[in-house]
Amino acid sequence: MLKHFTLDGKRIPFAEGQTIMDAAMAAGEYIPHLCHNPEFAPHGSCRVCTVKLNGRRVAACTAPALDGAEVENDTDELRDERRTLLQLLFIEGNHICPACDKSGNCQLQALAYYCGMTAPEFTHRYPLRPLDASHPDFVIDFNRCILCELCVRASRDADGKSVFAIHGRGIQAHLAIDSPSGKLGDSKLHKEDRAASVCPVGAILPKHTGYAVPIGERLYDRKPISVAGDVSDHRKDSS
Amino acid sequence: MVHEPRSSNTPVPPRGEGLLRSLVAEQYRAGFISAARIQALTAERGLTRAHIEGVIDFYSFLHLEDVGRFRILFSDNIIERMQGNRALAEHLCRRLGSPLGEVRADGRVSIDYTSCIGMSDQGPSLLVNGHAIPSLDVETLDRIASRVEANTPLTEWPQEWFEIPLNIRKKGLLLANEHGDGDAVNALLSSSPTAILAKLEGAGLRGRGGAGFATAAKWRLCRDAPVTQPNQRVVICNADEGEPGTFKDRVLLQGYAERLFDGMTLCAGVIGADRGIVYLRGEYRYLLAPLQASLERRRRAGLLGRRIGGRAGFDFEIEIELGAGAYICGEESSLIESLEGKRGNPRNRPPFPVTRGYLGRPTVINNVATFIAAAMIAAREEGWFRGEGTEQSSGSKLLSIAGDCDHPGVYEYPFGTPIDQILEACGARQTQAVQIAGAAGHLLPPAQFDRTIAFEDVATGGSFMIFNESRDLLEVVRNFADFFAHESCGFCTPCRVGTTLIQQNLTKIGDGRGSRWDLETLRRIGALMRNTSQCGLGATAPSAMFDLLDHFEVVDKRLHSDEFEPAFDLDAALQEARQATGRDDPGAHL
Numbered sequence: 001m002l003k004h005f006t007l008d009g010k011r012i013p014f015a016e017g018q019t020i021m022d023a024a025m026a027a028g029e030y031i032p033h034l035c036h037n038p039e040f041a042p043h044g045s046c047r048v049c050t051v052k053l054n055g056r057r058v059a060a061c062t063a064p065a066l067d068g069a070e071v072e073n074d075t076d077e078l079r080d081e082r083r084t085l086l087q088l089l090f091i092e093g094n095h096i097c098p099a100c101d102k103s104g105n106c107q108l109q110a111l112a113y114y115c116g117m118t119a120p121e122f123t124h125r126y127p128l129r130p131l132d133a134s135h136p137d138f139v140i141d142f143n144r145c146i147l148c149e150l151c152v153r154a155s156r157d158a159d160g161k162s163v164f165a166i167h168g169r170g171i172q173a174h175l176a177i178d179s180p181s182g183k184l185g186d187s188k189l190h191k192e193d194r195a196a197s198v199c200p201v202g203a204i205l206p207k208h209t210g211y212a213v214p215i216g217e218r219l220y221d222r223k224p225i226s227v228a229g230d231v232s233d234h235r236k237d238s239s
Numbered sequence: 240m241v242h243e244p245r246s247s248n249t250p251v252p253p254r255g256e257g258l259l260r261s262l263v264a265e266q267y268r269a270g271f272i273s274a275a276r277i278q279a280l281t282a283e284r285g286l287t288r289a290h291i292e293g294v295i296d297f298y299s300f301l302h303l304e305d306v307g308r309f310r311i312l313f314s315d316n317i318i319e320r321m322q323g324n325r326a327l328a329e330h331l332c333r334r335l336g337s338p339l340g341e342v343r344a345d346g347r348v349s350i351d352y353t354s355c356i357g358m359s360d361q362g363p364s365l366l367v368n369g370h371a372i373p374s375l376d377v378e379t380l381d382r383i384a385s386r387v388e389a390n391t392p393l394t395e396w397p398q399e400w401f402e403i404p405l406n407i408r409k410k411g412l413l414l415a416n417e418h419g420d421g422d423a424v425n426a427l428l429s430s431s432p433t434a435i436l437a438k439l440e441g442a443g444l445r446g447r448g449g450a451g452f453a454t455a456a457k458w459r460l461c462r463d464a465p466v467t468q469p470n471q472r473v474v475i476c477n478a479d480e481g482e483p484g485t486f487k488d489r490v491l492l493q494g495y496a497e498r499l500f501d502g503m504t505l506c507a508g509v510i511g512a513d514r515g516i517v518y519l520r521g522e523y524r525y526l527l528a529p530l531q532a533s534l535e536r537r538r539r540a541g542l543l544g545r546r547i548g549g550r551a552g553f554d555f556e557i558e559i560e561l562g563a564g565a566y567i568c569g570e571e572s573s574l575i576e577s578l579e580g581k582r583g584n585p586r587n588r589p590p591f592p593v594t595r596g597y598l599g600r601p602t603v604i605n606n607v608a609t610f611i612a613a614a615m616i617a618a619r620e621e622g623w624f625r626g627e628g629t630e631q632s633s634g635s636k637l638l639s640i641a642g643d644c645d646h647p648g649v650y651e652y653p654f655g656t657p658i659d660q661i662l663e664a665c666g667a668r669q670t671q672a673v674q675i676a677g678a679a680g681h682l683l684p685p686a687q688f689d690r691t692i693a694f695e696d697v698a699t700g701g702s703f704m705i706f707n708e709s710r711d712l713l714e715v716v717r718n719f720a721d722f723f724a725h726e727s728c729g730f731c732t733p734c735r736v737g738t739t740l741i742q743q744n745l746t747k748i749g750d751g752r753g754s755r756w757d758l759e760t761l762r763r764i765g766a767l768m769r770n771t772s773q774c775g776l777g778a779t780a781p782s783a784m785f786d787l788l789d790h791f792e793v794v795d796k797r798l799h800s801d802e803f804e805p806a807f808d809l810d811a812a813l814q815e816a817r818q819a820t821g822r823d824d825p826g827a828h829l
């Protein structure tokens with residue numbers, strides 16, 4: 001017999017072993033998220049998908065669905081918390097949307113719109129982070145990395161290469177590259193690797209294709225993220 | 240039973256087991272971990288260099304660059320700040336001409352601060368190459384400086400400097416009673432695992448590490464978890480004691496290790512485990528040799544190894560693994576990650592360690608004091624443990640008492656003892672506040688001193704820090720905020736960024752530049768961390784700050800204005816321009 005939980009009052013069926021996120025996605029319901037991508041093992045680090053499961057907060061991407069449970073998702077309270085989480089990500093790095101080729105195709109930016117963020121509310125950290133343009137096909141701009149570890153997971157689990165890793169602890173945590181020089185150009189990252197096209201923000205960008213689609217006609221310019229879904233589902237038409 | 244979703248946890252690296260041990264050994268051998276050594280490890284273990292460097296980066300005691308022949312770390316918790324550790328550290332820096340946080344040019348020495356090293360009842364204290372020296376004063380530091388200048392090996396320093404008195408002030412149910420080396424194992428051999436579980440359940444034993452989970456239930460869940468080979472389960476003792484102000488586990492490891500090992504062996508026999516690990520915090524590295532000697536004695540006595548107590552199939556070994564300076568590794572799933580050769584990030588749960596823990600095997604993790612209590616309960620009459628404590632918190636609690644009182648040290652009290660009774664016993668006067676359960680715990684005002692130590696009232700892992708009326712509580716809470724910003728693992732957004740924002744805002748208020756807006760920010764970030772953090776570190780980090788705002792008036796008095804104040808001082812920012820132009824007239828100021 002199929003099991004169900006309710007998501008903001010809607011009945012959502014699920015199978016054993018599915019998370020709240022799996023079941024919601026399968027039912028076409030949107031739970032905001034950044035570090036989750038159904039192709040890869042769930043991670044639970046961005047916390048943007050935090051929902052209330054029978055009144056207790058859990059990350060929808062890692063919490064198993066429970067039969068008969070009541071899940072709250074699209075409430076003012078949770079939207080407010082999500083907006084604050086996004087604020088934290090914006091001030092942690094350097095995100096200058098007008099100067100970023102990912103603008104309009106960026107999940108961080110699209111989610112910020114969706115959650116009603118209009119201006120930064122906390123003190124910017126303005127970290128000094130270098131840009132790495134050593135790879136023939138990609139630029140990696142660490143200023144925009146939100147530590148979702150999708151590239152880490154993709155390179156390890158899909159490409160079998162482990163090109164990416166996290167170094168540092170706490171606020172010093174940052175993305176690192178496995179290569180003799182620490183540079184991307186020296187690594188095993190190949191154009192066709194899944195890790196190369198999985199970044200939900202503008203941290204890993206392909207070279208030679210800048211501004212192929214004009215601003216104003218990009219994915220999230222046309223539809224809100226709740227309708228358009230993840231940018232990596234639109235790999236062909238997104239850049 | 241909840242069916243587990245696809246595993247969301249990082250896979251066990253192929254040969255990650257023992258990686259931390261190799262890194263720690265190399266650190267202490269060479270003073271750092273060289274690129275060549277990392278290269279060799281990548282080949283030996285099939286791990287990437289980026290992975291290994293990520294692990295090294297995670298631990299405060301592992302370094303990619305040489306930290307000098309003598310690495311001196313002053314314990315920097317709030318209690319030791321009150322005892323004057325900063326002035327002493329500065330004195331030593333001057334004496335040795337070694338700037339704080341840097342390696343002296345000749346590579347001989349480096350001096351820095353570190354998180355609490357579990358010595359606040361006898362601070363100020365420091366670690367030199369992993370060995371603790373308590374009760375510091377200027378004379379001792381001068382003598383230390385001479386030895387460093389003379390390049391005298393640590394083994395030739397006066398050994399009495401390294402002596403650490405147990406400092407037990409009050410013995411209760413556990414410490415005042417005797418326990419023979421194999422009493423718990425023998426109790427098991429003469430009864431049965433189910434009888435022991437029933438006894439622990441009857442005693443109402445709950446975990447002493449903080450969360451208070453029922454020990455019998457944990458052991459039973461693990462015993463019932465399926466394994467592919469007999470006795471494939473694991474028993475882990477959490478001896479990572481990192482909560483600032485706590486030291487009772489250190490005292491137990493120094494004076495009562497036999498009971499701990501007896502308790503772990505009991506657990507192994509009950510759940511069906513052949514492997515035991517003590518995860519000993521790096522700050523207690525000096526306990527490694529005595530603990531290993533004690534394990535060796537037990538092997539010779541037939542209490543460890545193959546056929547324990549002569550029973551076929553009862554095989555159990557205990558190893559000791561050293562941590563390397565990361566508070567988060569006291570969180571049980573981080574501890575397992577650390578043992579598996581990864582960064583100590585907490586795991587997603589389920590699965591819980593009792594079903595899938597170390598290397599995927601069902602694992603029991605308990606605190607040092609929990610295993611000791613279990614051993615003593617197993618060896619005694621039914622009802623012994625319940626004779627003390629409250630209905631929901633049976634037995635006794637070991638408290639690490641430090642700060643403004645005449646007699647700091649370890650005190651064992653029945654659960655249910657009121658705080659004011661404890662304050663009186665340890666000679667605390669004019670007490671302004673007590674911080675219970677470490678930096679992650681609560682800051683209680685005098686109006687709450689009639690509350691009791693118990694899981695159902697004021698729960699604690701054991702830290703009990705006392706502040707009298709002369710202390711600045713904002714400084715206290717800032718010290719905790721610094722601690723959390725330093726120790727956050729950085730995995731999840733609210734804690735990684737939130738701990739730093741809280742630290743910045745408290746600094747701003749402490750410097751007299753705060754406004755009501757900053758208080759709102761503190762509350763908003765604090766609530767977000769409580770609600771959305773991945774683990775207990777982020778969820779509890781704002782607790783003391785909320786207490787400070789809710790129960791004390793110090794912060795209100797320090798606010799500069801009710802309006803928004805910028806994060807930087809505009810007038811101070813003009814100083815450079817004033818200097819460049821040689822102006823200092825009123826028109827050059829805001």
Ligand SMILES: Cc1cc2nc3c(=O)[nH]c(=O)nc-3n(C[C@H](O)[C@H](O)[C@H](O)COP(=O)(O)O)c2cc1C
Binds near residue numbers: 451
């Ligand atoms: C950030 C953090 C740090 C912790 N540190 C310790 C510790 O140092 N020692 C400990 O026994 N438990 C610690 N715990 C609790 C453990 O996760 C775990 O609950 C405990 O070891 C279980 O043992 P018990 O049931 O015997 O209490 C910590 C938890 C968190 C969230």
Ligand code: SF4
Binds near residue numbers: 144149175198
């Ligand atoms: S580079 Fe992109 S995919 Fe990789 S961790 Fe950063 S934000 Fe995530």
Ligand code: SF4
Binds near residue numbers: 567585730
């Ligand atoms: S709450 Fe803090 S320590 Fe815990 S997972 Fe998140 S970042 Fe790491």
